Amino acid sequence: MSGGAPDRPDFDVAIVGGGPVGAVLGALLKRGQGGARRRVLLIERQLPATAPAAAPDDLRVVALSRASERVLGAAGAWAALRAVPGALGRYERMHVWPADGEPRGPGSLRFDAAEIGEPDLGHIVGNARVQRAALDAFIEAGGVAEAATLSALEFDAGSVSLLADGRRRRASLVVGADGGRSLVRRAAGLELETQDYQQAGVVANLHSERPHEHTAWQRFLGEGTLALLPLADGTSSLVWSAPRARAEALLAASPEDFEAEVTAASGGVLGALRLASGRAAFPLRRVRAPHYARERCVLVGDAAHIVHPLAGQGLNLGLMDAAALAEVLEDASAEGEDPGALRVLRRYERWRKGENETMGRAFDLLNRFLAFGTDPVGQLATRGMGLVGRSAPLRGFFAGRALGLGGELPRAARRAGA
Numbered sequence: 461m462s463g464g465a466p467d468r469p470d471f472d473v474a475i476v477g478g479g480p481v482g483a484v485l486g487a488l489l490k491r492g493q494g495g496a497r498r499r500v501l502l503i504e505r506q507l508p509a510t511a512p513a514a515a516p517d518d519l520r521v522v523a524l525s526r527a528s529e530r531v532l533g534a535a536g537a538w539a540a541l542r543a544v545p546g547a548l549g550r551y552e553r554m555h556v557w558p559a560d561g562e563p564r565g566p567g568s569l570r571f572d573a574a575e576i577g578e579p580d581l582g583h584i585v586g587n588a589r590v591q592r593a594a595l596d597a598f599i600e601a602g603g604v605a606e607a608a609t610l611s612a613l614e615f616d617a618g619s620v621s622l623l624a625d626g627r628r629r630r631a632s633l634v635v636g637a638d639g640g641r642s643l644v645r646r647a648a649g650l651e652l653e654t655q656d657y658q659q660a661g662v663v664a665n666l667h668s669e670r671p672h673e674h675t676a677w678q679r680f681l682g683e684g685t686l687a688l689l690p691l692a693d694g695t696s697s698l699v700w701s702a703p704r705a706r707a708e709a710l711l712a713a714s715p716e717d718f719e720a721e722v723t724a725a726s727g728g729v730l731g732a733l734r735l736a737s738g739r740a741a742f743p744l745r746r747v748r749a750p751h752y753a754r755e756r757c758v759l760v761g762d763a764a765h766i767v768h769p770l771a772g773q774g775l776n777l778g779l780m781d782a783a784a785l786a787e788v789l790e791d792a793s794a795e796g797e798d799p800g801a802l803r804v805l806r807r808y809e810r811w812r813k814g815e816n817e818t819m820g821r822a823f824d825l826l827n828r829f830l831a832f833g834t835d836p837v838g839q840l841a842t843r844g845m846g847l848v849g850r851s852a853p854l855r856g857f858f859a860g861r862a863l864g865l866g867g868e869l870p871r872a873a874r875r876a877g878a
């Protein structure tokens with residue numbers, strides 16, 4: 461990518477953070493056009509040592525859209541995920557209902573993959589599995605992955621230096637894929653806007669009395685939302701977004717009391733629920749960086765934006781960032797452009813920021829008016845849900861959105877069967 465000058469940086473691209481987004485970006489950069497020549501470094505402070513093929517308590521579970529499935533295919537990670545027995549749970553339907561309605565009553569909403577001629581709406585998988593599969597694909601394609609913690613960045617005209625564990629590495633471009641507390645973002649002087657929801661997401665895996673029917677169940681509670689995502693082993697992954705004090709009480713409750721609470725809050729849709737794992741909670745906030753790029757530095761994934769998890773889209777948005785940035789860098793490299801030049805990085809920023817902000821605002825409104833919707837606007841929104849439920853074309857529209865195939869997609873997300 462860069463020329464053969466004597467002070468050529470050690471790497472074309474240095475990615476900080478080997479979470480799923482950073483690892484997928486690395487794999488796409490190495491496997492894409494010109495990837496064999498592209499020198500890509502990835503540093504991760506907690507590099508997982510082995511493939512967590514049987515990770516029992518991967519409580520951070522994500523719903524991957526069709527678009528994400530394709531990006532993971534292009535990155536060389538999807539085949540590995542498919543090869544691990546029980547790693548991927550598919551969901552064929554989504555079923556949503558309000559606090560004051562019956563799970564299958566008239567106010568409920570059901571999206572079915574069959575209605576739009578698809579085999580499923582997406583897959584449910586542990587975050588750590590996606591990370592490991594993408595890291596393996598990156599390393600297999602010749603990427604350099606190192607266990608190290610970034611401590612500082614130094615920018616100069618032609619390169620950026622990364623200081624990590626006493627070593628200095630120079631690159632033409634540094635990518636911040638280092639999550640919500642991104643040091644890259646701070647060291648690059650990129651601003652951040654944060655909104656604390658004063659909520660936490662309580663997660664656990666649950667056995668259910670009745671089968672989950674490969675359906676993602678979601679109830680708007682009037683005081684948060686409760687989602688049950690179908691896992692391949694027949695259990696369901698719980699994501700319960702609740703006010704912080706309530707979430708703390710749920711974590712502190714005895715297993716029996718917790719099971720009774722979650723069964724009641726789910727409206728008994730799957731019968732009695734029992735814990736199949738430990739419990740954990742994640743604080744929920746909305747984060748947005750007003751700028752994703754400066755000369756020689758760019759942000760992807762949670763480092764650039766964090767959205768409310770009620771629609772399960774955070775990683776899907778991050779994977780689209782990774783695919784869009786890989787495409788912009790690949791095209792720039794084909795034109796002989798400097799990958800760290802701001803004019804190149806702005807193309808990526810213009811592409812992704814609008815989409816990420818639109819989605820962040822939409823989930824914010826859903827949280828405000830449906831999840832906590834007891835006021836008149838909330839009641840109106842709930843009635844709107846019932847209307848959508850009665851209209852086949854509207855249901856088809858929303859099911860299509862769940863596949864993530866709307867908007868301006870990167871090439872990697874447009875190609876089926878990678």
Ligand SMILES: Cc1cc2nc3c(=O)[nH]c(=O)nc-3n(C[C@H](O)[C@H](O)[C@H](O)COP(=O)(O)OP(=O)(O)OC[C@H]3O[C@@H](n4cnc5c(N)ncnc54)[C@H](O)[C@@H]3O)c2cc1C
Pocket residue numbers: 476477478479480481482503504505506520521522523524587608609610611637638639640642643661662663699742760761762763769771772773774775776777778
């Ligand atoms: C309760 C909950 C449920 C969710 N459900 C869904 C869902 O259903 N679907 C979905 O799409 N998304 C979901 N999300 C969001 C999703 O988990 C995140 O968007 C995704 O994990 C972000 O990936 P990332 O790679 O950008 O960041 P991270 O996964 O945070 O990775 C960042 C990496 O950077 C490393 N790092 C940080 N600092 C340094 C440093 N200084 N030096 C070296 N390495 C560093 C960290 O160790 C980490 O591995 C959910 C989130 C929550 C909280």
